[in-house]
Amino acid sequence: MASLSKSPLVQPGRVRVLKEGKKMPLGQGMGPVVYWMFRDQRVNDNWALMHAVDEANKANVPVAVAFNLFDRFLGARARQLGFMLRGLRQLQQELEATLQIPFFLFQGEAEETIPNFVEECRATLLVTDFSPLREIRRIKEEICKRVGNSASVHEVDAHNVVPVWVASQKLEYSAKTIRGKINKLLPEFLIDFPPQPCPSKTWEPTNHVIDWDTIIEDVLRKGSEVPEVKWCEPGEHAAMDVLMGTKNGFLTKRLKTYSTDRNNPLKPRGLSGLSPYLHFGKISAQRCALEARKLRTLSPQAVDSFLEELIVRRELADNYCFYQPQYGTLQGAWEWARKTLMDHALDKREHIYTKEQLEKAQTADLLWNASQLEMVHHGKMHGFMRMYWAKKILEWTTGPEEALSIAIYLNDKYEIDGRDPNGYVGCMWSICGVHDQGWQERPIFGKIRYMNYAGCKRKFDVDGYISYVKKLVGETKKRKAEKMLDEASKALPQ
Numbered sequence: 155m156a157s158l159s160k161s162p163l164v165q166p167g168r169v170r171v172l173k174e175g176k177k178m179p180l181g182q183g184m185g186p187v188v189y190w191m192f193r194d195q196r197v198n199d200n201w202a203l204m205h206a207v208d209e210a211n212k213a214n215v216p217v218a219v220a221f222n223l224f225d226r227f228l229g230a231r232a233r234q235l236g237f238m239l240r241g242l243r244q245l246q247q248e249l250e251a252t253l254q255i256p257f258f259l260f261q262g263e264a265e266e267t268i269p270n271f272v273e274e275c276r277a278t279l280l281v282t283d284f285s286p287l288r289e290i291r292r293i294k295e296e297i298c299k300r301v302g303n304s305a306s307v308h309e310v311d312a313h314n315v316v317p318v319w320v321a322s323q324k325l326e327y328s329a330k331t332i333r334g335k336i337n338k339l340l341p342e343f344l345i346d347f348p349p350q351p352c353p354s355k356t357w358e359p360t361n362h363v364i365d366w367d368t369i370i371e372d373v374l375r376k377g378s379e380v381p382e383v384k385w386c387e388p389g390e391h392a393a394m395d396v397l398m399g400t401k402n403g404f405l406t407k408r409l410k411t412y413s414t415d416r417n418n419p420l421k422p423r424g425l426s427g428l429s430p431y432l433h434f435g436k437i438s439a440q441r442c443a444l445e446a447r448k449l450r451t452l453s454p455q456a457v458d459s460f461l462e463e464l465i466v467r468r469e470l471a472d473n474y475c476f477y478q479p480q481y482g483t484l485q486g487a488w489e490w491a492r493k494t495l496m497d498h499a500l501d502k503r504e505h506i507y508t509k510e511q512l513e514k515a516q517t518a519d520l521l522w523n524a525s526q527l528e529m530v531h532h533g534k535m536h537g538f539m540r541m542y543w544a545k546k547i548l549e550w551t552t553g554p555e556e557a558l559s560i561a562i563y564l565n566d567k568y569e570i571d572g573r574d575p576n577g578y579v580g581c582m583w584s585i586c587g588v589h590d591q592g593w594q595e596r597p598i599f600g601k602i603r604y605m606n607y608a609g610c611k612r613k614f615d616v617d618g619y620i621s622y623v624k625k626l627v628g629e630t631k632k633r634k635a636e637k638m639l640d641e642a643s644k645a646l647p648q
């Protein structure tokens with residue numbers, strides 16, 4: 155099972171062999187296939203799961219899915235972990251009910267739990283999905299070293315429409331340089347999904363029980379500083395409902411206004427709202443693109459704009475993190491941007507705020523404070539405001555390095571879609587001009603694109619947005635107070 159098999163269900167370009175195991179005659183003494191699920195947490199439209207089942211069926215061995223729950227991966231709190239685990243609980247049920255594939259949940263360090271599991275069940279193939287994040291790449295290297303000689307490791311890009319290593323073999327400069335490459339490959343990769351195969355051989359019954367209630371309760375307690383949000387239903391079915399639901403689905407009900415409303419922070423429903431689901435892989439970007447494309451004759455402009463964000467911009471972010479090991483730091487910026495930022499690093503700032511002041515939304519700019527509060531309490535800042543928000547952090551801190559680290563810290567802590575290549579690139583675009591061009595030189599920003607309050611005022615109703623966020627925060631606080639009262643009354647002796 156070491157090398158990729160012939161006539162595969164999944165296009166070979168989607169799969170990379172990270173490690174070749176010792177060759178074994180097909181079917182002889184072969185252990186099962188294990189899929190270590192990390193980024194693509196879904197049963198449907200999942201190329202990594204298809205590859206795992208396909209390879210297992212060819213070798214007539216069973217397949218299992220393993221998931222490792224890290225202790226606060228990249229600073230995740232209750233908001234992100236609650237959403238993820240509630241979705242995984244549903245996934246386990248669906249996986250076992252529809253495909254009879256067992257789901258194993260481990261806690262701790264994946265570089266230990268996954269090789270141990272591979273060893274324990276004598277698996278000869280470990281399949282993983284793809285993430286460009288350095289932490290995961292390091293763990294995969296370690297896993298490859300630790301699994302036995304007979305085990306192969308395959309990585310499947312189940313997240314991008316065009317696999318990141320196929321789209322481009324180098325760090326791309328901007329959307330302009332990657333767009334043509336991706337578009338050229340869409341006929342090959344933006345294809346209908348084949349039906350998910352069922353394993354032909356099932357796993358021996360296990361007594362492996364997951365105590366979801368206790369695990370969820372534990373992560374919610376430990377990460378309670380950033381509580382869960384109510385508006386974002388977890389799970390694959392909820393994701394499909396956001397895309398295609400009959401009541402308020404993006405493609406079914408809201409698509410037409412995407413090209414006109416998506417830059418208006420007062421109209422959050424003008425955006426798809428898919429980012430939490432895409433981030434956790436609860437929905438496949440390829441599925442979103444296929445469904446959107448069917449509607450192109452009805453709303454060509456909206457579909458084109460959506461596909462530009464969903465495919466070109468999102469996959470450009472993966473390209474950046476994959477090929478730029480210094481992502482998230484000033485060293486990851488282009489030379490021109492580093493130079494201009496350093497030339498202006500000592501420019502006088504009108505305000506300097508500390509991380510704590512920024513986190514508590516204590517600046518003199520009511521618009522910025524509103525965007526920060528939208529993120530802290532609602533868990534998803536509007537896309538347009540994210541640019542203004544990050545650029546202001548550059549203006550109000552002691553230099554670009556500090557600005558970048560504060561922006562990433564806040565983004566990852568509070569955004570439900572945080573800790574994503576899109577987030578690292580969004581902060582790098584705003585503060586370090588990544589994927590952007592040079593603009594007219596000015597204080598502090600140098601040649602980095604500038605945004606200000608007056609510009610926002612020209613674009614949308616700033617006061618309306620501030621009032622909208624105030625209402626949103628008021629409602630969230632009211633719900634929180636009611637919950638606390640309810641819990642306190644339950645704790646009273648009856």
Ligand SMILES: Cc1cc2nc3c(=O)[nH]c(=O)nc-3n(C[C@H](O)[C@H](O)[C@H](O)COP(=O)(O)OP(=O)(O)OC[C@H]3O[C@@H](n4cnc5c(N)ncnc54)[C@H](O)[C@@H]3O)c2cc1C
Nearest residue numbers: 425426427428429463464467468537540571572576577580
């Ligand atoms: C400072 C800053 C921080 C950001 N942090 C994150 C983050 O943590 N996680 C995250 O997913 N996105 C982030 N973005 C990108 C973008 O703002 C969000 O993806 C978008 O607002 C999510 O809402 P939506 O899904 O409703 O957007 P839609 O407009 O409906 O977009 C659909 C999908 O396209 C992709 N997309 C949209 N805009 C971009 C973009 N500019 N770059 C790359 N992909 C894009 C996303 O996957 C998004 O879910 C950030 C942008 C900036 C400027």
